[in-house]
Amino acid sequence: MLHIAFIAHDRKKEEMVNFVTAYEHVFKNFQLYSTGTTGLRIMENTSLQIHRFMSGPLGGDQQIGALVAENTMDFIIFLRDPLMAQPHEPDIIALLRLCDVQGIPVATNIATAELLVKALERGDFAWRELVHKYKPESLQPE
Ligand SMILES: O=C(CO)COP(=O)(O)O
Numbered sequence: 285m286l287h288i289a290f291i292a293h294d295r296k297k298e299e300m301v302n303f304v305t306a307y308e309h310v311f312k313n314f315q316l317y318s319t320g321t322t323g324l325r326i327m328e329n330t331s332l333q334i335h336r337f338m339s340g341p342l343g344g345d346q347q348i349g350a351l352v353a354e355n356t357m358d359f360i361i362f363l364r365d366p367l368m369a370q371p372h373e374p375d376i377i378a379l380l381r382l383c384d385v386q387g388i389p390v391a392t393n394i395a396t397a398e399l400l401v402k403a404l405e406r407g408d409f410a411w412r413e414l415v416h417k418y419k420p421e422s423l424q425p426e
Pocket of ligand 1: 292293294320321372376
């Protein structure tokens with residue numbers, strides 16, 4: 285089972301909710317995670333079950349980053365606000381850096397998210413199942 289995380293800054297939350305609603309039939313087949321408020325908004329508007337971490341400014345990006353560090357997260361949709369400074373900018377940069385360390389597909393805008401969800405639907409993420417299969421026992425996701 286692949287692990288997918290949703291994160292959206294405040295002015296991007298509506299876009300995220302609309303996007304996840306449109307692809308609910310795809311996302312319902314995966315293990316879903318989010319930062320606190322993003323997940324709440326999505327769950328209020330869909331029937332998806334999402335494991336919510338802390339809100340971003342309180343450490344949610346770092347909690348998701350921990351799963352990226354152990355190569356458990358398979359796909360992240362992170363709708364950043366490119367026009368507003370965030371108090372937890374270092375956490376955001378750290379999360380994206382770890383995605384590059386592990387080579388995790390991460391969409392930071394809706395156009396990329398759309399293309400990657402099409403790929404997900406087609407089964408193009410199957411290589412991630414192999415990553416999990418050959419990971420050391422100690423890093424196997426639950
Ligand atoms: O700030 C965020 C990501 O950096 C998102 O956090 P929330 O989903 O809790 O608003």
